Amino acid sequence: xxxxxxxRTAVIHEDHRTTYRExxxxxxRLTHHLTTCAGIRRGDLVGVLHDRSTTFATTLIALTKTGxxxxxxxxxxxxxxxxxxxxxxxxTTVITDTTHTHRITTAPHLIHTDTHVPDCTxxxxxxxxxxxxxxxxxACVMFTxxxxxxxxxxxxxxxxxxxxxxxxxxxxFGPTETTxxxxxxxxxxxxxxxxxxxxxxxxxxxxxxQRPEPTLIxxxxxxHHITQLQLSSSLFxxxxxxxxxxxxxxxxAYTGGEPASPTHTHRLHQHHPHLTITxxxxxxxxxxxxxxxxxxxxxxxxxxxxxGTPLTNKHAYILDxxxxxxxxxxxxxxxxxxxGLAHGYLNQPTTTATRFIPNPYGxxxxxxxxxxxxxHWTPHxxxxxxxxxxxxxxxxxxxxxPA
Numbered sequence: 105x106x107x108x109x110x111x112r113t114a115v116i117h118e119d120h121r122t123t124y125r126e127x128x129x130x131x132x133r134l135t136h137h138l139t140t141c142a143g144i145r146r147g148d149l150v151g152v153l154h155d156r157s158t159t160f161a162t163t164l165i166a167l168t169k170t171g172x173x174x175x176x177x178x179x180x181x182x183x184x185x186x187x188x189x190x191x192x193x194x195x196t197t198v199i200t201d202t203t204h205t206h207r208i209t210t211a212p213h214l215i216h217t218d219t220h221v222p223d224c225t226x227x228x229x230x231x232x233x234x235x236x237x238x239x240x241x242x243a244c245v246m247f248t249x250x251x252x253x254x255x256x257x258x259x260x261x262x263x264x265x266x267x268x269x270x271x272x273x274x275x276x277f278g279p280t281e282t283t284x285x286x287x288x289x290x291x292x293x294x295x296x297x298x299x300x301x302x303x304x305x306x307x308x309x310x311x312x313x314q315r316p317e318p319t320l321i322x323x324x325x326x327x328h329h330i331t332q333l334q335l336s337s338s339l340f341x342x343x344x345x346x347x348x349x350x351x352x353x354x355x356x357a358y359t360g361g362e363p364a365s366p367t368h369t370h371r372l373h374q375h376h377p378h379l380t381i382t383x384x385x386x387x388x389x390x391x392x393x394x395x396x397x398x399x400x401x402x403x404x405x406x407x408x409x410x411x412g413t414p415l416t417n418k419h420a421y422i423l424d425x426x427x428x429x430x431x432x433x434x435x436x437x438x439x440x441x442x443x444g445l446a447h448g449y450l451n452q453p454t455t456t457a458t459r460f461i462p463n464p465y466g467x468x469x470x471x472x473x474x475x476x477x478x479x480h481w482t483p484h485x486x487x488x489x490x491x492x493x494x495x496x497x498x499x500x501x502x503x504x505x506p507a
Contacts, residue, residue: 105305109279114302116328117158117310124305127162129230134166134221136228142215144197146171146235149245149450151190151198151211153177156289156310159217161298163199171235173242175257178290180314183207185255189247193257193450239263245450246292246388257450260292264391267417267443269300274382274396274415275332276356279305284330286311286321292392293334293361322347329353337362344368348375360384360393363409363489370405377401385411385489389459389473390444394418395487410486411479418442420487421472422479427464432481435490439472441465446473 105114106128115122122130138144150172154160167174175195177186190198191210198211201218208214215221243262247255269277275296283301285308287293301308309328311320316339325333326349333354335343340359343350351357351372357379359369364383372381386394397412414420422436423429430436441463448456463470478491 109305130162131165132230133228135169144170148172153200175245176289258388259447268391277304281306283332286316292388322350332356334358341368344372356380366405373401390440418444435480438475438477
């Protein structure tokens with residue numbers, strides 16, 4: 105995109121606009137600094153603890169260009185959790201700034217973006233590096249948001265990312281699109297809002313702060329003419345009730361993370377008949393959206409809203425306890441397969457083997473991910489979500505896994 109659309113705006117944060125040329129050159133200089141001065145290489149795993157900003161965006165792109173994988177550490181998380189994740193997963197290098205330096209006690213190598221990095225990067229070239237990446241290489245590690253117990257690090261590859269965000273029909277990615285990046289940066293939803301825009305020459309607007317703020321979302325969406333907006337179901341419902349004008353310039357709104365509300369989707373369609381509302385389903389282990397359902401406006405609210413059908417190159421099965429397909433209308437567990445499926449969990453081989461199992465319906469060597477979600481097929485070929493096999497819940501999109 106930097107070669108094709110060098111002068112188009114790639115990232116907006118507050119009053120600052122960064123073009124694709126500027127973003128790429130800054131990321132390249134930082135990449136050369138990280139490889140030559142910090143020794144970061146393909147296959148490494150590096151933590152990023154940074155507030156949402158243009159520097160944060162540059163850092164993620166630079167790390168990807170080194171061939172290393174990144175794990176975004178949410179600044180809103182307690183220090184204990186941040187250090188536990190780093191220590192238990194042997195993450196020894198963290199890129200941060202002086203605002204957060206005092207919070208990290210378990211990683212011996214801290215790289216500060218606001219002190220020595222600016223002084224060093226101007227000595228490095230802005231040429232594109234070649235880390236020799238393959239689709240199989242790990243791109244990022246996302247830690248599940250369980251409130252108790254040990255967070256699981258989901259190892260997601262470059263194939264997982266690109267297959268979810270390219271050659272798909274559920275979204276209108278492209279150079280005319282402007283997406284608001286308001287989901288927490290450690291979520292899988294972040295990838296759609298950030299990489300989904302940048303991979304296609306669009307613009308991503310970074311919301312200040314770490315949690316979606318309804319009033320700020322309303323302001324930013326109208327000010328920057330946001331065209332695609334991704335929201336947890338709770339936030340979708342709140343904006344529909346309190347700030348329906350948020351969607352004035354938006355052509356597509358995605359709701360997910362929790363069951364969609366028929367009342368609210370219908371109400372929003374009444375306010376904005378032009379709006380495409382898409383209900384998405386998918387865990388981090390399948391890189392977010394794995395099935396989607398686009399709602400058709402109706403005169404009365406629907407009884408329920410399905411989670412739809414699988415994306416291109418992704419697959420969903422509903423199976424019984426013997427891994428046999430369930431008949432239409434019969435509840436079973438959702439199992440996922442395809443290009444979105446993660447490698448597994450970082451440093452947790454037993455849990456990986458339990459959740460990622462051999463796929464009896466696919467080519468040799470392929471796997472199924474056991475979601476723990478219950479659903480059934482409808483006669484129309486869509487999936488209806490009905491609940492969980494365990495006590496896991498989602499609150500405002502956060503996955504809570506009681507011990």
